Amino acid sequence: MAFLSYLINGMGLGSVYAIIALGYTMVYGIAKMLNFAHGDVIMIGAYTAFYCLTVFKFSTFTSILIAVLLCTVLGILIERFAYKPLRKASSLSVLITAIGVSYFLQNLAQILFGTNPKVFPELMRNSTFSLFDGQLTLSYKTLLTIIVCILIMILLTIFVNKTKTGKAMRACSQDKEAAQLMGINVDNTISITFALGSGLAAIAAVLLCMTYSTFTPTLGSMPGIKAFTAAVFGGIGSIPGAFVGGLLLGIIETLTKAYLSTQLSDAIVFMVLIIVLLIRPTGLLGKKVHEKV
Amino acid sequence: MALLEVNDINVYYGSIHAIKSVSFEVNEGEIISLIGANGAGKSTILKTISGLLRSNTGSIVFDGKDISQVPAHKIVYLGLAQCCEGRRIFQQMTVLENLEMGAYSQPDTTIKKNLEMVFERFPRLKERRRQIAGTLSGGEQQMLAMGRAMMSNPKILLLDEPSMGLSPILVDEIFDIIKTLNRDGTTILLVEQNAQKALKITDRGYVLETGRIVKSAKGKELLDDDDVKKAYLGG
Ligand SMILES: Nc1ncnc2c1ncn2[C@@H]1O[C@H](COP(=O)(O)OP(=O)(O)OP(=O)(O)O)[C@@H](O)[C@H]1O
Numbered sequence A: 001m002a003f004l005s006y007l008i009n010g011m012g013l014g015s016v017y018a019i020i021a022l023g024y025t026m027v028y029g030i031a032k033m034l035n036f037a038h039g040d041v042i043m044i045g046a047y048t049a050f051y052c053l054t055v056f057k058f059s060t061f062t063s064i065l066i067a068v069l070l071c072t073v074l075g076i077l078i079e080r081f082a083y084k085p086l087r088k089a090s091s092l093s094v095l096i097t098a099i100g101v102s103y104f105l106q107n108l109a110q111i112l113f114g115t116n117p118k119v120f121p122e123l124m125r126n127s128t129f130s131l132f133d134g135q136l137t138l139s140y141k142t143l144l145t146i147i148v149c150i151l152i153m154i155l156l157t158i159f160v161n162k163t164k165t166g167k168a169m170r171a172c173s174q175d176k177e178a179a180q181l182m183g184i185n186v187d188n189t190i191s192i193t194f195a196l197g198s199g200l201a202a203i204a205a206v207l208l209c210m211t212y213s214t215f216t217p218t219l220g221s222m223p224g225i226k227a228f229t230a231a232v233f234g235g236i237g238s239i240p241g242a243f244v245g246g247l248l249l250g251i252i253e254t255l256t257k258a259y260l261s262t263q264l265s266d267a268i269v270f271m272v273l274i275i276v277l278l279i280r281p282t283g284l285l286g287k288k289v290h291e292k293v
Numbered sequence B: 001m002a003l004l005e006v007n008d009i010n011v012y013y014g015s016i017h018a019i020k021s022v023s024f025e026v027n028e029g030e031i032i033s034l035i036g037a038n039g040a041g042k043s044t045i046l047k048t049i050s051g052l053l054r055s056n057t058g059s060i061v062f063d064g065k066d067i068s069q070v071p072a073h074k075i076v077y078l079g080l081a082q083c084c085e086g087r088r089i090f091q092q093m094t095v096l097e098n099l100e101m102g103a104y105s106q107p108d109t110t111i112k113k114n115l116e117m118v119f120e121r122f123p124r125l126k127e128r129r130r131q132i133a134g135t136l137s138g139g140e141q142q143m144l145a146m147g148r149a150m151m152s153n154p155k156i157l158l159l160d161e162p163s164m165g166l167s168p169i170l171v172d173e174i175f176d177i178i179k180t181l182n183r184d185g186t187t188i189l190l191v192e193q194n195a196q197k198a199l200k201i202t203d204r205g206y207v208l209e210t211g212r213i214v215k216s217a218k219g220k221e222l223l224d225d226d227d228v229k230k231a232y233l234g235g
């Protein structure tokens, strides 16, 4: 039973990774770049929700909504001013810029919000429920996180496969020139992708802060790197890959902490990534496309 | 007035002067061929017309409107569609989704009608509409690329080497389709390695050499032209 409880808690953690990983993977899919500032958008989302709740005393729902909207706008602005001018530059320049944006956001947050840790208010009492005659105890938060993640995955899958904009996104990620010839505005589509990924980052921020309530301007770094790992693990560019990669990473991390070593858990997580990439360079669900001539 | 008028365009790739003062015109209802050796600049010209590349001189007038500064994604709305060299279909989307993307510029109501029209011309695509496009055979992919371009109901269709890599029977099939399309009212600007077949169905042809138009004449005349025979028709 202990194992089952670790497994489900791992899925909870993994769900947050998965939601963050979606941002990396969608942006990579379309802009072919690693948006290293994505983790810091999470951090901005956390501070926004925090101030909405504590200073402005908005309701939980309004606060989350404002955080989502603000991060969406932030994502669009980052793309517009930092990455768009580099559309034709080498990927190294883009990577360095992304790291620069990341530091910029962290330092900005340090100036605006200070470096002292903040404590996120309780959104949900830490209530738990028991199954199997009390042998398995789970928290509602974990359950909520998993449900939110699954909902997001379902909605996103429908969006990408069924709507005109979603299909245009996929078309752009496969061939930008051909997409333009179809009449698809590639710049707008890239903006929409950044907006979506950043909006999801805000949701991840709230879920993260519900579990780990203390946070600082570097909040986004570690989950960002883990989620990026999850995206690569699942196959960068693949939406189901982000989901599977995120969940697996969360489960591996939690089980490692429980059974092997708390200190080494991160090292083991990254080792698993390296092994998977050695065996399958495209990640678990990554696609290799064979061009037919 | 011609449907498409290319006036004095110059295109550079960095410092490479790929297209040198090229001018030509396509009248409504014609099939026009651009022929030339590898690297002559045929694809570059088509990409410039459809807005993927820019000329820093001259003008490109389509249907009475200068489109030389119109962004690439707006041009298909005006009735000009291009079928790229190398097919460039969306590999990971289904056949049907590829065709839907072809009609991205169209209102929903016309998509169904156009889809039927494309399926009628390419029954094979109908059978395989749920298949992932990347798993189609080369010939089927070419049909899909053409079908996708037709989905926008263009006034003019730019075709870049539609017969590339196809078996002789399929090549004939593709040329038949081009003729039928043209007969049904679509103006065609065709780029082909298969100069023999292209010139046979062509009203007028232009011969391109290292970025410059060196000759233009009726299709039949070019077929009989000694220089053209030597260079492009294998003697
Ligand atoms: N992206 C590019 N960068 C630099 N040079 C290019 C680029 N694309 C094409 N060129 C050059 O421009 C010239 C014209 O190329 P283009 O593709 O238009 O030729 P083409 O007539 O279509 O040839 P083919 O029959 O082989 O398709 C060639 O010399 C080519 O090397």
Ligand SMILES: [Mg+2]
Binding pocket: B042, B043, B044, B085, B160
């Ligand atoms: Mg070419």
